[in-house]
Amino acid sequence: MIINDxxxxxxxxxxxWVRYTTIEFCGKEAEIALMVKGEEDGKFDEEQYIAYKSLMQNWEQLQQGFLPAILDYYKQERQELGYDIEVNENYPQIESTDQLLEMIxxxxxxxxxxxxxxxxxxGITFDCTWDIENGLGIRLLNERVAEVGYQDVAI
Structure with a gap:
């Protein structure tokens, strides 16, 4: 079934509900799936509209805020796994968000x-080079990064 919201x-x-679309992310085009939780009747909560509109209005500024949060998460994961001491090619040492952008x-x-x-x-989901199976997810509350983790934190 298809609706035009x-x-x-x-x-x-x-x-x-899903729509495949292209969006700009940090200077590059990204093919994404926009997934909207809802019943088959195609009726959505007012809060869903408000959250999505606010995200889109602030997208340009928000995406820059994702990167430091993801970099912190990556460094923490790398340390917890011991790859700050033992070399692992999936978890190279990175210091900049530019290096991070090449991995997500x-x-x-x-x-x-x-x-x-x-x-x-x-929720925002990414594929990442260091954890192909679980990916990377961000939960935004009021357009602020509230949680970074596996993709399921975004769902």
């Missing part, structure tokens, strides 16, 4: 149900 655009229902690809934006948190809630 005024805010989210043309969405197809496949265990949730934006793959999804998730708009969860609107009643889970009080704040505007959005």
């Amino acid at each position: 005024a805010v989210f655009g043309e969405l197809e229902y496949s265990y949730g 690809n934006l793959v999804g934006i998730i708009v969860p149900y609107g009643d889970i948190y009080e704040e505007r809630d959005i």
